[in-house]
Amino acid sequence: MSDHDETKHGLRDRVVGTWRHAVDSAKDSVGDLINSVDADLLYDTGADIADTKAPKVDIAQRWDERKFSAKLVNPANRRKLSVIIVGTGLAGASAAATLGEAGYHVTSFCYQDSPRRAHSIAAQGGINAAKNYRNDGDSVYRLFYDTVKGGDFRSRESNVYRLAQVSTNIIDQCVAQGVPFAREYGGLLDNRSFGGVQVSRTFYARGQTGQQLLLGAYQALERQIAAGTVTMHTRHEMLELVVVDGKARGIVVRNMVTGEIETHTADVVVLASGGYSNVFYLSTNAMGCNVTATWRAHRKGAHFANPCYTQIHPTCIPVSGDYQSKLTLMSESLRNDGRIWVPMSGEDKRDPREIPEAERDYYLERAYPAFGNLVPRDIASRAAKNVCDEGRGVGPGGLGVYLDFADAIERLGRKSVEAKYGNLFDMYAQITGENPYETPMRIYPAVHYTMGGLWVDYDLQSSIPGLFVTGEANFSDHGANRLGASALMQGLADGYFVLPNTINDYLAAGPFPKVDPADPAVAEAVGLVKGRIDKLLSIKGSRTVDSFHKELGHIMWDYCGMERSEEGLRKAISLIRELKTAFWSDVRVLGTGEGLNQALERAGRVADFIELGELMCIDALHRRESCGGHFRAESQTEDGEALRHDDEYAYVAAWEFAGEDRRPVLHKEPLVYEYVELKQRSYK
Ligand SMILES: Cc1cc2nc3c(=O)[nH]c(=O)nc-3n(C[C@H](O)[C@H](O)[C@H](O)COP(=O)(O)OP(=O)(O)OC[C@H]3O[C@@H](n4cnc5c(N)ncnc54)[C@H](O)[C@@H]3O)c2cc1C
Numbered sequence: 033m034s035d036h037d038e039t040k041h042g043l044r045d046r047v048v049g050t051w052r053h054a055v056d057s058a059k060d061s062v063g064d065l066i067n068s069v070d071a072d073l074l075y076d077t078g079a080d081i082a083d084t085k086a087p088k089v090d091i092a093q094r095w096d097e098r099k100f101s102a103k104l105v106n107p108a109n110r111r112k113l114s115v116i117i118v119g120t121g122l123a124g125a126s127a128a129a130t131l132g133e134a135g136y137h138v139t140s141f142c143y144q145d146s147p148r149r150a151h152s153i154a155a156q157g158g159i160n161a162a163k164n165y166r167n168d169g170d171s172v173y174r175l176f177y178d179t180v181k182g183g184d185f186r187s188r189e190s191n192v193y194r195l196a197q198v199s200t201n202i203i204d205q206c207v208a209q210g211v212p213f214a215r216e217y218g219g220l221l222d223n224r225s226f227g228g229v230q231v232s233r234t235f236y237a238r239g240q241t242g243q244q245l246l247l248g249a250y251q252a253l254e255r256q257i258a259a260g261t262v263t264m265h266t267r268h269e270m271l272e273l274v275v276v277d278g279k280a281r282g283i284v285v286r287n288m289v290t291g292e293i294e295t296h297t298a299d300v301v302v303l304a305s306g307g308y309s310n311v312f313y314l315s316t317n318a319m320g321c322n323v324t325a326t327w328r329a330h331r332k333g334a335h336f337a338n339p340c341y342t343q344i345h346p347t348c349i350p351v352s353g354d355y356q357s358k359l360t361l362m363s364e365s366l367r368n369d370g371r372i373w374v375p376m377s378g379e380d381k382r383d384p385r386e387i388p389e390a391e392r393d394y395y396l397e398r399a400y401p402a403f404g405n406l407v408p409r410d411i412a413s414r415a416a417k418n419v420c421d422e423g424r425g426v427g428p429g430g431l432g433v434y435l436d437f438a439d440a441i442e443r444l445g446r447k448s449v450e451a452k453y454g455n456l457f458d459m460y461a462q463i464t465g466e467n468p469y470e471t472p473m474r475i476y477p478a479v480h481y482t483m484g485g486l487w488v489d490y491d492l493q494s495s496i497p498g499l500f501v502t503g504e505a506n507f508s509d510h511g512a513n514r515l516g517a518s519a520l521m522q523g524l525a526d527g528y529f530v531l532p533n534t535i536n537d538y539l540a541a542g543p544f545p546k547v548d549p550a551d552p553a554v555a556e557a558v559g560l561v562k563g564r565i566d567k568l569l570s571i572k573g574s575r576t577v578d579s580f581h582k583e584l585g586h587i588m589w590d591y592c593g594m595e596r597s598e599e600g601l602r603k604a605i606s607l608i609r610e611l612k613t614a615f616w617s618d619v620r621v622l623g624t625g626e627g628l629n630q631a632l633e634r635a636g637r638v639a640d641f642i643e644l645g646e647l648m649c650i651d652a653l654h655r656r657e658s659c660g661g662h663f664r665a666e667s668q669t670e671d672g673e674a675l676r677h678d679d680e681y682a683y684v685a686a687w688e689f690a691g692e693d694r695r696p697v698l699h700k701e702p703l704v705y706e707y708v709e710l711k712q713r714s715y716k
Pocket residue numbers: 118119120121122123124141142143144147150151152153154155156157158159160241242268269270271304305306307316317318321322324325361480481502503504505516517518519520521523
């Protein structure tokens with residue numbers, strides 16, 4: 033590994049100058065629209081916050097120590113305690129199965145018609161674990177180090193170390209469940225590499241790893257459903273959180289088939305509701321993914337952390353037209369064997385197979401010789417954008433680069449490439465009509481994952497007591513950039529191993545007094561849901577929900593996407609505020625609230641995306657540094673890499689909702705690095 037020790041200080045002076053210049057010229061050049069948004073008046077600053085749950089012992093002992101110090105609940109008492117879990121993806125299904133098996137009364141919710149249709153099923157490439165089966169120098173510490181560095185030093189050390197420790201248990205658990213991981217000839221589990229690392233630690237089941245892992249978790253969940261410890265509510269959407277005496281005690285859901293509004297209460301609530309990439313309209317996420325569960329909790333007091341940290345994945349099938357509503361990922365695993373290139377000259381329009389080696393630019397291999405095509409996603413995405421901005425992109429509109437398997441097919445043979453990646457190649461052929469065994473794939477970056485989410489402490493408890501958050505819905509482990517194959521690891525770590533050990537500590541004080549259905553907090557939450565539905569149905573405007581979503585997506589992609597700037601973000605905030613006003617006065621939602629109404633479902637989600645979009649831009653504006661997936665045009669090294677400002681921004685930005693039409697309040701959780709040295713990240 034060749035980490036350059038180029039420290040920020042020399043560069044910093046140069047960049048502050050560039051920054052000031054950029055801000056001044058923004059002031060001169062932009063019109064009233066942008067000037068109406070004064071960056072410093074967008075939020076208030078509250079008291080710093082800290083995680084108080086991670087024990088103050090050596091990092092390698094912290095998780096054992098916490099498991100020991102956390103209070104236990106004896107098996108007889110578990111039967112008296114109830115848990116609501118929203119979400120049946122890897123994070124939610126694993127938690128429900130484990131807590132059900134432990135004897136708690138679990139009630140699970142998802143909006144799909146089956147728990148196994150959760151978005152997790154789409155995950156392709158693999159799941160990381162520090163097993164060191166390849167004997168290539170891997171270890172718990174290396175996985176921890178790679179993840180902290182990959183996240184551009186913006187994650188919490190304690191949580192990441194625990195994730196690396198627990199990663200090894202996940203594989204054992206899944207193998208025991210019968211998950212069909214790929215195996216080598218001798219029968220041992222196979223591994224491949226993902227971006228940002230130099231070892232092979234990614235376990236996989238062809239290009240269907242998420243599906244196989246979810247089937248494992250789903251079977252465990254179904255077993256508990258059959259045993260009566262888990263009650264499953266499919267086609268139910270959580271629309272509000274019920275907070276009684278400061279504690280999360282339930283949720284209000286809409287039965288998506290009958291339209292009935294129901295209240296469910298419990299001793300504790302867990303949100304495992306996934307990420308919010310669809311705020312960008314076009315993303316690789318399942319169409320249904322949304323922010324409503326976490327956003328509603330945020331409005332009830334849960335801090336939202338680092339909302340601007342989004343991941344743009346470098347290897348997606350390029351957008352092909354304006355009618356498109358979904359993007360398709362080509363798994364990062366393809367970068368193990370595929371080589372990424374563009375023609376040396378933007379004028380070169382020949383069939384790629386006719387372009388000789390000397391006239392190709394394998395730009396990742398050239399610029400990052402140590403990691404080559406396996407640099408982390410944020411770096412690979414920006415590099416693709418840069419070559420396309422230079423006019424060297426390929427395909428329609430010049431927004432594409434080649435991912436070429438010709439060398440791999442020659443070296444390994446077509447059969448072996450087919451065995452590893454066959455279903456991905458088939459998918460590409462079906463969508464594009466091109467045969468990737470014969471001509472290079474065309475790929476371009478697309479929104480894929482959100483590192484931000486509800487703030488949680490080491491116990492995965494949010495700032496609302498009794499509200500726990502797991503999987504992609506929380507912010508906890510990936511800093512400003514997630515490494516490939518680490519989301520599945522985190523979801524299952526949270527659900528199978530972390531939450532079941534920490535939630536006891538909270539539940540040991542229970543059972544809490546039963547929530548009275550007439551409690552004002554319940555009435556308020558139900559009233560909010562019904563009022564919103566009535567409002568959405570009563571506007572009867574002229575624009576479809578999708579037209580608002582699409583417009584929001586354009587704003588977010590243009591100004592809060594792969595590159596962000598002071599001027600662009602200020603403009604985006606103005607535009608989003610205008611969009612919000614237009615939405616609430618001109619949206620047209622057909623049908624009624626009684627029964628299946630997909631336009632109504634989408635309207636509620638888009639309304640929340642609009643509010644989230646504004647907070648994302650405020651977060652991105654206030655963070656006047658580049659880190660990981662958050663690339664501020666004004667803050668870059670001479671080589672065009674992300675330039676952090678650790679002296680000012682080495683903190684988690686946890687945002688508090690202060691009320692309707694009030695400014696959000698920023699709480700900082702300072703990040704302390706005791707086990708990894710803060711450095712300018714380099715993959716050269
Ligand atoms: C195409 C693609 C490929 C990927 N490949 C990989 C990979 O190879 N390796 C890797 O590590 N990561 C991968 N990821 C990322 C990974 O799949 C996700 O981060 C992870 O699956 C999220 O799991 P989760 O359990 O947190 O949420 P999800 O799987 O998104 O589940 C969310 C659940 O919450 C429910 N829900 C949400 N809101 C509500 C509500 N309001 N009311 C009721 N229920 C609700 C949903 O019904 C669903 O059951 C990939 C992502 C994509 C998009």
